Amino acid sequence: MSNPAAIDAPATTTSQTAISSWPDTPSLYRRLSDLVAQPMRPIRADAMPKILRWFDDKCGGSKRLAEQAKAVIPGGIQHNLAFNHPFALAISHAEGAHLTDVDGNRYIDFLQAGGPTLLGSNHPVIRQKVHALLDACGPVTGLLHEYEVKLAELVCKHMPGVDMLRLLGSGTEAVMGAVRLARTYTKKKWIIKIGGAYHGWSDQLVYGMRLPNTGRMEATGIPRGATGHTQECLPNDLEALRRKLQINRLRGGTAAVLLEPLGPESGTRPVHKNYNEQVRKLCDEFDTLLIFDEVVTGFRIGMGGAQSYFGVTPDITVLGKCLTGGYPMAGAIGGKRDIMMSLVGGIGTTSRRAFVGGTLTANPLSCVAGYYALQEAHRSNAAVVAGQAGDRLCRGLEEIIRRRRLPYVTYNMGSIVHLQTSGVLLLDTSSMWKLFKVRNEAKQRKHMMEEMGAAYTAHGLITLAGSRVYTSLADTDAVIDDALNRFDDVFALV
Numbered sequence: 027m028s029n030p031a032a033i034d035a036p037a038t039t040t041s042q043t044a045i046s047s048w049p050d051t052p053s054l055y056r057r058l059s060d061l062v063a064q065p066m067r068p069i070r071a072d073a074m075p076k077i078l079r080w081f082d083d084k085c086g087g088s089k090r091l092a093e094q095a096k097a098v099i100p101g102g103i104q105h106n107l108a109f110n111h112p113f114a115l116a117i118s119h120a121e122g123a124h125l126t127d128v129d130g131n132r133y134i135d136f137l138q139a140g141g142p143t144l145l146g147s148n149h150p151v152i153r154q155k156v157h158a159l160l161d162a163c164g165p166v167t168g169l170l171h172e173y174e175v176k177l178a179e180l181v182c183k184h185m186p187g188v189d190m191l192r193l194l195g196s197g198t199e200a201v202m203g204a205v206r207l208a209r210t211y212t213k214k215k216w217i218i219k220i221g222g223a224y225h226g227w228s229d230q231l232v233y234g235m236r237l238p239n240t241g242r243m244e245a246t247g248i249p250r251g252a253t254g255h256t257q258e259c260l261p262n263d264l265e266a267l268r269r270k271l272q273i274n275r276l277r278g279g280t281a282a283v284l285l286e287p288l289g290p291e292s293g294t295r296p297v298h299k300n301y302n303e304q305v306r307k308l309c310d311e312f313d314t315l316l317i318f319d320e321v322v323t324g325f326r327i328g329m330g331g332a333q334s335y336f337g338v339t340p341d342i343t344v345l346g347k348c349l350t351g352g353y354p355m356a357g358a359i360g361g362k363r364d365i366m367m368s369l370v371g372g373i374g375t376t377s378r379r380a381f382v383g384g385t386l387t388a389n390p391l392s393c394v395a396g397y398y399a400l401q402e403a404h405r406s407n408a409a410v411v412a413g414q415a416g417d418r419l420c421r422g423l424e425e426i427i428r429r430r431r432l433p434y435v436t437y438n439m440g441s442i443v444h445l446q447t448s449g450v451l452l453l454d455t456s457s458m459w460k461l462f463k464v465r466n467e468a469k470q471r472k473h474m475m476e477e478m479g480a481a482y483t484a485h486g487l488i489t490l491a492g493s494r495v496y497t498s499l500a501d502t503d504a505v506i507d508d509a510l511n512r513f514d515d516v517f518a519l520v
């Protein structure tokens with residue numbers, strides 16, 4: 027248990043970075059393409075029924091609730107990360123590195139709610155501060171609150187690219203606002219994203235999602251016009267990016283290049299180490315803004331985000347997840363002062379501005395949670411500690427994979443650990459023909475990923491969609507070693 031008084035102690039300083047070493051990307055891409063070039067290695071057909079039986083035997087309460095949910099909730103789940111194979115698990119307790127479901131089964135939590143709980147779940151210091159705030163003023167007043175300013179000051183102090191901060195409701199909203207801000211400021215219209223990246227579900231960005239080069243494949247319910255000025259480039263392809271910037275210059279110009287700094291899907295397709303720096307140069311050459319989507323990397327890769335790690339300062343930074351320590355309403359746009367002034371709020375404002383807002387935006391509850399979560403992350407050096415847990419986990423997984431002669435690939439960027447077993451997100455979609463060819467295979471590989479996820483769960487491990495693992499400050503060596511034994515048991519079933 028953390029000591030609540032610790033929050034006021036001076037911050038530790040460290041020269042260590044959360045990412046101890048950047049993956050050797052050329053060799054990693056070779057290993058990933060080897061993985062998808064060979065037949066899948068799923069859980070054995072004789073082992074899978076036993077895994078599914080475990081859910082029936084041990085998770086009766088979850089199963090009943092999941093059935094009940096299906097009657098009133100489309101598909102029975104609300105959250106796009108909620109694990110639902112063979113059915114959704116209902117969690118009743120969360121603390122530190124562990125989750126407990128309604129049937130009393132205990133799991134190591136490597137989902138971390140999709141990323142925000144870098145300190146571990148339900149951190150006592152943050153909870154106490156939130157309780158005190160609720161006692162004082164409740165969750166929302168609609169007027170200015172001290173913690174709104176304190177949180178903004180803290181973020182501005184640590185993030186090199188953030189002089190000012192505008193809080194919003196979610197990462198999706200913040201990306202949407204950042205794009206509008208870039209267009210307002212530059213008076214240009216094109217947005218170039220990197221194929222395969224996830225930037226939330228706004229109309230203009232459900233484009234080239236998950237798999238690069240897939241354009242509007244998932245844009246159901248979105249009119250063509252909404253994505254009409256969105257473009258995508260393959261990750262790491264600087265020449266293609268230059269060509270797009272050149273062509274766009276002749277037809278109104280590019281407002282912004284928008285990217286996830288580790289690479290699409292939190293580094294599922296990792297960028298080469300100097301990629302961000304090269305994109306920065308291209309943006310400067312073409313007078314285009316650079317937007318870093320640091321919804322995942324913000325504070326998880328250190329207090330200064332991926333921008334500090336790479337030493338590349340974006341014009342606009344999008345934040346979410348860790349920003350409010352797992353409490354609701356995590357989203358913000360940060361950036362250089364002159365750009366941010368196009369987001370001036372208030373009813374009396376008459377200057378040209380990009381309209382953003384929200385009834386519950388910047389509520390005191392989110393702000394106090396964010397302020398103390400970030401203070402605690404800084405004090406405890408959470409990104410580095412969680413990164414070391416990620417290193418330990420990744421090294422252990424590599425050893426198991428090698429020993430069992432499996433084709434799987436694992437690598438990590440600090441506390442973001444990728445474990446590619448099915449390789450579904452790495453299929454080659456770089457041309458229309460290749461995309462057409464892999465459509466069927468993608469379905470099978472996705473199913474394998476679901477089965478792996480179910481097998482991990484039945485062995486007490488909750489992962490993100492069966493292919494990603496987030497470590498946290500709460501992951502001691504003992505927790506990681508326990509997890510490795512469980513992964514070993516799963517891989518014995520392949």
Ligand SMILES: Cc1ncc(COP(=O)(O)O)c(C=O)c1O
Binds near residue numbers: 357
């Ligand atoms: C890189 C990135 N950007 C944006 C978002 C959207 O954030 P939210 O789910 O808060 O809308 C996500 C969510 O996973 C993300 O990973």
